[in-house]
Amino acid sequence: MEHIDRPVVIGGGAAGLAACLTLQAAGMSPLLLEASDRLGGRLRTEQMADGTRVDVGFQVLLTAYPELKRWVDMSALEPVRFVPGARIHKGGRWRTLADPRRRPGTLPATLTSGIGTWADRFRMLRLVLEVMRGSAEDVQSRATSGTALDDLKARGFSEGFIRDFLQSFFSGIFLDKALTPPPAQFLYTLRMFASGDVVRPAGGVEALVHQLQGKLERTEVRLQQRVVSFESGHILTEHGADWVAPQIICTVPSLLDGRPPVRWHGCLNVVFATSERSFGKPIIGLLPEAHSVTNFHFMEDVQGAEGQGKLNATAVLEYGQNVDGAVLAMQSDLRAAGLAVGEVLWKAHIPEALPAMREVRPAMAQPKISEGLYIAGDATAAPSLDAALRSGRVAAEALIQSKRSTTP
Ligand SMILES: Cc1cc2nc3c(=O)[nH]c(=O)nc-3n(C[C@H](O)[C@H](O)[C@H](O)COP(=O)(O)OP(=O)(O)OC[C@H]3O[C@@H](n4cnc5c(N)ncnc54)[C@H](O)[C@@H]3O)c2cc1C
Known part of the structure; x- marks a missing residue:
């Protein structure tokens, strides 16, 4: 001893x-x-067989996180910034929904996206303004139990907007399709998204x-x-x-x-070969009509040449769900959205990715x-x-x- x-x-x-x-x-x-x-x-960041760096589970850093500001020299990580918003495939076409406060150029595309109603967009703006008021700690202390989904419904968002954007986007963040995190967690995360950048370090999260x-x-x-x-x-x-x-x-x-015991949300992260043209800028892709894929991005948009011809997709995976079956389901989701994906170049199953917390x-x-x-x-x-x-x-x-x- x-x-x-x-x-x-x-x-x-x-x-x-x-x-x-x-x-x-x-x-x-x-x-x-x-x-x-x-x-x-x-x-954790790994290298694929050809040397491409890939995070073990797609993660983003929100530069507004107070603790990141406290500990991390973000500029030294050469952060690659994502467009604040998403490209959404719905009804056979791609639509853009972005934060016009920070990307004014995206306003026309956002207004004509057909995602949600005018009232939804107005409610969204009001919600963003609400979470920006007061301190971050205040926002974190609001409604620490209950579910984010119920809170959004109570706020009057339409079912379509919740399904096509809010649930689709945030299920990838919380790795929880049912949006069960408490409203406080959702509102705090929304504030972080609305007040800073969404980035990935050039060398990966590690x-x-x-x-x-x-x-x-x-x-x-x-x-x-x-x-x-x-x-x-x-x-x-x-x-x-x-x-x-x-x-x-x-x-x-x-x-x-x-x-x-801690309950966990798990996920499956797969890099597919693709012959598809990338979006041309780092932006998250959403497929609200998909059964499996929660989000994806073209690695070329984020990592340049090393990411060429690679599409990185994530699916929420429940305990015991078959991984091979889930990979096939992801492939079929991507193809249904018109994305030409081929062989699996790399994959990671992370059963304990995020704690599932009711409070x-x-x-x-x-x-x-x-x-x-x-x-x-x-x-x-x-x-x-x-x-x-x-x-x-x-x-x-x-x-x-x-x-x-x-x-x-
Ligand atoms: C796929 C994925 C996506 C994510 N996306 C995001 C995101 O976009 N934004 C965000 O903010 N967060 C995200 N996260 C969450 C974030 O990564 C975690 O919240 C954070 O890294 C957890 O840190 P931790 O120290 O609490 O736990 P861990 O990182 O789990 O660290 C625990 C450490 O303890 C070690 N350990 C375990 N058992 C023992 C033992 N018996 N003895 C000694 N050591 C032990 C482990 O090896 C590990 O190194 C994501 C996580 C994953 C996996």
């Missing part, structure tokens, strides 16, 4: 990284234990991890250290390491006894579980990168506060 005289952080995803950076800033030198062979958790990792000057990182249990400050790993630490921040909620706890006011034990991770707060980073920071701040109050 080894006694450690500094905080231990379990899990090196976004929450663990933010926790370590916060502890470092307070002069501490945490020990970070990560089960896998690299940091980043769900922020570039963000490398940037944060480069700042871990006072943190000792130990990889391939899967923690199997911890109790009263006593940490055991699968390879038999046995440590006693004064404080622990656990970013893997499933390790804690007595907590309800969000945006502020994570109570990260302290017991003396010396703190909890973080998106599943303890809300399903987003912003919430994961915030949960790590808030847990570390609570630890620092407690240490200061007990240090003579």
